[in-house]
Amino acid sequence: MSELAALATQIRRDILRMVHGVNSGHPGGSLGCADFFTALYFQVMKHHPAFQMDAKQEDVFILSNGHISPVFYATLSRAGYFPTEELGTFRKLNSRLQGHPATHEHLPGVRIASGSLGQGLSVAAGAALTKKMNGDPHLVFSLHGDGELDEGQIWEAVLFAAHHKIDNLISTIDWNGQQIDGPTDKVMNLGDLRAKFEAFGWTVLEMNGNVINEVVSVMEKAKSLTGNGKPIVILMRTAMGKGVDFMEGTHEWHGIAPNDEQLARALAQLPETVGDY
DSSP states (O other), X not given: OHHHHHHHHHHHHHHHHHHHHHTOSOHHXXXXXXXXXXXXXXXXXXXXXXXXXXXXXXXXXXXXXXXXXXXXXXXXXXXXXXXXXXXXXXXXXXXXXXXXXXXXXXXXXXXXXXXXTTOHHHHHHHHHHHHHHTTOOOOEEEEEESGGGGSHHHHHHHHHHHHTTOTTEEXXXXXXXXXXXXXXXXXXXXXOHHHHHHHTTOEEEEEETTSHHHHHHHHHHHXXXXXXXXXXXXXXXXXXXXXXXTTTTOGGGSSOOOOHHHHHHHHHTSOOOSOOO
């Protein structure tokens, strides 16, 4: 696990340097999800950096809350999908690394454009159902923000997946309690998410998304529960801005890049581990 933790630290450094480089992007949620992405791509998911859009005979990941693209891009590059040097082009003119993931740039690892919230669970359910119909035993994973659950399309997809017994789908909710306009309990209280998903017919697990060995353990448990007639959701508690003390636990860093002094302070808390790009 120490290797995974070290890689997650490096990915956090990548995130901060990317958004600082263009004074634009979403560091808060990206930092909070670094452990999840590291565990998923380097331990849990069966995937191939020799990217094929149809994803036959491999697991699929769908990022629904596409604004946390910095952590997605950093993870993909560290996993060998494209050179890490390309991270320096984030959000720049003619870059493949757009602010929200886009398919028209043909960036390896990106299967859907996810700028508009609420759509990813529908795509993930469709992809998982396709695998079942094709006799492909591999899994579909998806990630969603808690604020994204305000979108009605999410709950339509939740109904659809349960009705069709899409039991090769593992969806994770980044339950950090923050969204762009403030705490989720003030913007739109989510209530008892476990009870809601269970009432809709899903198997529900919970985990601390900032303890990487727990992330691996719970996600492996989720994999063991597939094939039982129910889709699976993991309610993942994280701290927005995790790893940087002045960014943690506040919506203020949802979509603001650090200045030079703030970047230096942040990087001092995250020692370089496998080499900056």
